[in-house]
Amino acid sequence: MNKLNILFVCGAGLGSSFAAQMSAEDVLTKLGVTAKLDHCDISSAVSMKPDVIITAENFRTQFEKFTIDPQTAMVYLKNIVSKAEIEEKLTPVLQAKGIL
Structure with a gap:
């Protein structure tokens, strides 16, 4: 794998996805870990092929309606700016992808 590509997603692709990206x-x-980070709205995310999508838990049902590349790991957060939660949920994903 070249550089890990992580996409942060929210409804409009502006506020909460960018806040999660900064955390x-x-x-x-x-x-x-060095990674390429980007943020966007849900409808744009479906056509992208990131290694990891990080989004809020309340978007889970919307993502379940889409066909996401099975290689893309989904990380759902209850608190999108909680560094502790991001680390807790992202670490096993990074380990599974051989990054850690």
Whole structure:
């Protein structure tokens, strides 16, 4: 794998996805992981092929209606700016992808 590609998704692709991205940047720095980070809205996310999608738990049912590449790991957060929750849920994904 080249560089890990993580996509942060919210309804409009502006506010909460960007807030989650900023929190995740700190977590990734702490873990020593270099990744390409981007954020967008749900409808745009469906056509993209990131390694990981990070989004709020309340978007789970919307994502379940879409066909997402099976190689894309989905991370659902209850608190999108909680660095502790991001680290807790992202670490096993990074391990499974051989990044950690």
